[in-house]
Amino acid sequence: MAVYKKIELVGTSSSSLEDAINKAISKASETLHNLDWFEVKEIRGGLSGDKVKEYQVVLQVGFRLD
Amino acid sequence: MAVYKKIELVGTSSSSLEDAINKAISKASETLHNLDWFEVKEIRGGLSGDKVKEYQVVLQVGFRLD
Amino acid sequence: MAVYKKIELVGTSSSSLEDAINKAISKASETLHNLDWFEVKEIRGGLSGDKVKEYQVVLQVGFRLD
Amino acid sequence: MAVYKKIELVGTSSSSLEDAINKAISKASETLHNLDWFEVKEIRGGLSGDKVKEYQVVLQVGFRLD
Amino acid sequence: MAVYKKIELVGTSSSSLEDAINKAISKASETLHNLDWFEVKEIRGGLSGDKVKEYQVVLQVGFRLD
Amino acid sequence: MAVYKKIELVGTSSSSLEDAINKAISKASETLHNLDWFEVKEIRGGLSGDKVKEYQVVLQVGFRLD
Amino acid sequence: MAVYKKIELVGTSSSSLEDAINKAISKASETLHNLDWFEVKEIRGGLSGDKVKEYQVVLQVGFRLD
Amino acid sequence: MAVYKKIELVGTSSSSLEDAINKAISKASETLHNLDWFEVKEIRGGLSGDKVKEYQVVLQVGFRLD
Amino acid sequence: MAVYKKIELVGTSSSSLEDAINKAISKASETLHNLDWFEVKEIRGGLSGDKVKEYQVVLQVGFRLD
Amino acid sequence: MAVYKKIELVGTSSSSLEDAINKAISKASETLHNLDWFEVKEIRGGLSGDKVKEYQVVLQVGFRLD
Amino acid sequence: MAVYKKIELVGTSSSSLEDAINKAISKASETLHNLDWFEVKEIRGGLSGDKVKEYQVVLQVGFRLD
Amino acid sequence: MAVYKKIELVGTSSSSLEDAINKAISKASETLHNLDWFEVKEIRGGLSGDKVKEYQVVLQVGFRLD
Numbered sequence: 001m002a003v004y005k006k007i008e009l010v011g012t013s014s015s016s017l018e019d020a021i022n023k024a025i026s027k028a029s030e031t032l033h034n035l036d037w038f039e040v041k042e043i044r045g046g047l048s049g050d051k052v053k054e055y056q057v058v059l060q061v062g063f064r065l066d
Numbered sequence: 067m068a069v070y071k072k073i074e075l076v077g078t079s080s081s082s083l084e085d086a087i088n089k090a091i092s093k094a095s096e097t098l099h100n101l102d103w104f105e106v107k108e109i110r111g112g113l114s115g116d117k118v119k120e121y122q123v124v125l126q127v128g129f130r131l132d
Numbered sequence: 133m134a135v136y137k138k139i140e141l142v143g144t145s146s147s148s149l150e151d152a153i154n155k156a157i158s159k160a161s162e163t164l165h166n167l168d169w170f171e172v173k174e175i176r177g178g179l180s181g182d183k184v185k186e187y188q189v190v191l192q193v194g195f196r197l198d
Numbered sequence: 199m200a201v202y203k204k205i206e207l208v209g210t211s212s213s214s215l216e217d218a219i220n221k222a223i224s225k226a227s228e229t230l231h232n233l234d235w236f237e238v239k240e241i242r243g244g245l246s247g248d249k250v251k252e253y254q255v256v257l258q259v260g261f262r263l264d
Numbered sequence: 265m266a267v268y269k270k271i272e273l274v275g276t277s278s279s280s281l282e283d284a285i286n287k288a289i290s291k292a293s294e295t296l297h298n299l300d301w302f303e304v305k306e307i308r309g310g311l312s313g314d315k316v317k318e319y320q321v322v323l324q325v326g327f328r329l330d
Numbered sequence: 331m332a333v334y335k336k337i338e339l340v341g342t343s344s345s346s347l348e349d350a351i352n353k354a355i356s357k358a359s360e361t362l363h364n365l366d367w368f369e370v371k372e373i374r375g376g377l378s379g380d381k382v383k384e385y386q387v388v389l390q391v392g393f394r395l396d
Numbered sequence: 397m398a399v400y401k402k403i404e405l406v407g408t409s410s411s412s413l414e415d416a417i418n419k420a421i422s423k424a425s426e427t428l429h430n431l432d433w434f435e436v437k438e439i440r441g442g443l444s445g446d447k448v449k450e451y452q453v454v455l456q457v458g459f460r461l462d
Numbered sequence: 463m464a465v466y467k468k469i470e471l472v473g474t475s476s477s478s479l480e481d482a483i484n485k486a487i488s489k490a491s492e493t494l495h496n497l498d499w500f501e502v503k504e505i506r507g508g509l510s511g512d513k514v515k516e517y518q519v520v521l522q523v524g525f526r527l528d
Numbered sequence: 529m530a531v532y533k534k535i536e537l538v539g540t541s542s543s544s545l546e547d548a549i550n551k552a553i554s555k556a557s558e559t560l561h562n563l564d565w566f567e568v569k570e571i572r573g574g575l576s577g578d579k580v581k582e583y584q585v586v587l588q589v590g591f592r593l594d
Numbered sequence: 595m596a597v598y599k600k601i602e603l604v605g606t607s608s609s610s611l612e613d614a615i616n617k618a619i620s621k622a623s624e625t626l627h628n629l630d631w632f633e634v635k636e637i638r639g640g641l642s643g644d645k646v647k648e649y650q651v652v653l654q655v656g657f658r659l660d
Numbered sequence: 661m662a663v664y665k666k667i668e669l670v671g672t673s674s675s676s677l678e679d680a681i682n683k684a685i686s687k688a689s690e691t692l693h694n695l696d697w698f699e700v701k702e703i704r705g706g707l708s709g710d711k712v713k714e715y716q717v718v719l720q721v722g723f724r725l726d
Numbered sequence: 727m728a729v730y731k732k733i734e735l736v737g738t739s740s741s742s743l744e745d746a747i748n749k750a751i752s753k754a755s756e757t758l759h760n761l762d763w764f765e766v767k768e769i770r771g772g773l774s775g776d777k778v779k780e781y782q783v784v785l786q787v788g789f790r791l792d
């Protein structure tokens with residue numbers, strides 16, 4: 001039966017949490033295939049003055065090993 | 067004084083975290099009334115190729131028992 | 133070297149999680165400067181009928197002490 | 199062998215933590231039998247001016263399924 | 265899109281952890297359909313003298329709401 | 331919409347958990363208004379001989395910022 | 397400098413949480429001295445019909461080693 | 463009413479998780495009586511080449527104090 | 529002195545938790561050597577009708593870096 | 595009886611964990627008195643090339659309110 | 661196969677975290693043998709004025725039972 | 727915007743916690759660049775007789791993906 005691996009990434013975005021998630025998934029798909037699911041572990045962000053400079057979403061991405 | 071019950075649901079959406087939350091609340095309101103608050107317990111999602119197929123938000127919904 | 137302080141706020145918004153985060157940061161910046169980062173600790177919300185009345189994001193805001 | 203179910207309730211009381219627990223158990227017993235144990239998950243409360251308006255005890259109640 | 269519900273059960277068995285899980289799933293399937301996944305939350309057990317009397321596996325069972 | 335702040339206090343009492351909570355709330359109300367809710371984070375205590383010298387309840391108090 | 401040991405006990409009482417704590421401390425003091433502090437780890441209880449049969453408070457007790 | 467003590471053990475076995483639990487309970491029963499329940503806190507293991515050398519189950523054992 | 533790396537895998541099996549662990553270890557050993565220990569992080573599973581389709585054990589595997 | 599407040603600080607140091615703790619305590623003592631205890635919540639750090647640029651210790655500081 | 665026991669100690673030191681750990685291990689070795697490993701559970705400390713009076717390291721010590 | 731990856735390492739040292747952290751960072755820098763931050767997840771150690779044989783610091787190292 002299948003074995004999966006989980007790696008931990010941090011996606012960043014200046015616009016939204018979903019965009020930060022997508023940035024991380026998109027990056028992962030450059031070198032990995034069989035991406036299957038993700039789990040958000042932490043939501044943080046950087047501030048600049050009185051504004052959110054970037055949202056940072058720490059997530060684990062699970063993929064099936066061949 | 068009031069007693070409340072909390073149930074655990076998973077809302078899904080292909081567009082946003084807020085939409086996944088709303089989907090779950092909307093479903094809950096079909097059979098329950100006096101819905102009062104929700105608490106997000108986990109954020110996950112399914113992937114398809116290099117895209118997020120769906121956001122999955124695990125949440126508890128609290129409502130007052132009659 | 134620098135010492136930072138973290139305070140805990142709850143931002144609320146009827147429209148989105150990001151808006152709730154921004155509301156809290158904006159409020160914090162009225163009385164504090166050197167705001168540096170934030171960490172989301174909890175996501176909750178109030179319900180009204182079958183609708184989300186407000187998203188509530190509990191977050192810690194870190195800033196450098198002079 | 200037996201299978202048990204756990205449900206999550208929030209009992210409230212203006213007088214004590216024990217009373218909030220009892221309120222929740224009493225409510226549960228109106229519709230369930232074979233109540234067996236409870237586990238306190240969270241203790242919170244509402245404030246009014248400089249007073250505790252109500253203690254809120256979040257608890258899980260376990261009962262045997264027939 | 266689909267909405268799922270999670271309920272919490274405790275399966276018991278005198279023989280193995282897997283059997284305790286199966287007992288809980290089997291009981292759940294008597295009244296629910298569309299059972300989809302489970303998550304083990306806690307493993308405990310009762311003792312009698314120097315022997316394990318029963319394994320108790322606390323698990324959440326997720327199923328799709330119609 | 332409203333923004334809330336949470337501070338962390340430790341109330342102490344030689345008589346009961348509720349009294350320790352009330353002591354902390356009462357102290358907070360000397361300098362803060364709009365107190366709205368509290369969340370118990372930890373329950374500890376000091377011992378003297380074979381007696382509880384004091385109950386210590388660590389709690390967060392939430393209040394609305396003007 | 398001092399070294400302390402922490403042991404884990406469960407005090408039970410049919411009347412209150414404080415009484416359950418005191419029962420555990422009192423038992424510990426029969427065989428240990430230099431009891432210094434306690435930390436509540438879990439609050440549970442047994443039910444009988446629609447009543448709390450006993451409160452069970454799991455606590456760690458710290459004491460100085462000679 | 464009764465007071466219980468919980469101790470923490472690690473049972474090991476080359477064959478199964480249940481066997482590791484039983485090894486720990488069996489050892490505990492050599493010096494303690496009134497063993498009542500156990501709670502699994504952690505599951506780990508040692509590896510040798512591409513094989514599991516031993517399963518290690520960290521568990522707390524509760525017993526009634528006389 | 530040695531430095532170790534931990535990776536996170538999910539082993540699956542239709543028969544037992546131990547088999548799911550072994551499947552993950554076996555897969556890891558295809559590309560890594562010096563495998564030293566594992567830590568179970570989560571136990572889940574997929575359901576099909578009223579049966580467990582597969583046990584899923586999330587585990588971290590530690591190995592020494594050369 | 596006394597009421598205490600806990601604030602959260604991050605001390606930084608290029609030399610050691612203890613120095614980072616002391617930096618935070620020292621800063622706190624500039625504006626607060628009756629400092630009583632601290633609790634480390636998190637240990638992190640910044641890297642520069644292959645070196646630790648600074649240790650960051652997140653800690654809560656407790657002090658008695660007058 | 662071997663069974664291990666874990667006890668929980670608090671080592672204290674006015675100089676360093678490592679010294680607090682060593683103080684606890686040294687004390688444990690006065691009455692126990694086969695000490696095998698330790699796990700740090702918590703780092704705290706006492707303050708005096710603007711100085712750290714003592715570091716307190718809560719740790720579990722594991723040892724093999726004969 | 728940037729995407730980061732986090733890997734989990736265990737640094738060991740017979741002398742200090744900081745040295746164990748540095749050993750892990752140094753090893754990571756042999757094969758990775760753009761190392762940015764680390765987060766300590768766990769502190770453990772091996773014992774030999776009444777002495778600490780080695781400190782083991784489990785940490786996550788974050789680095790920017792090109």
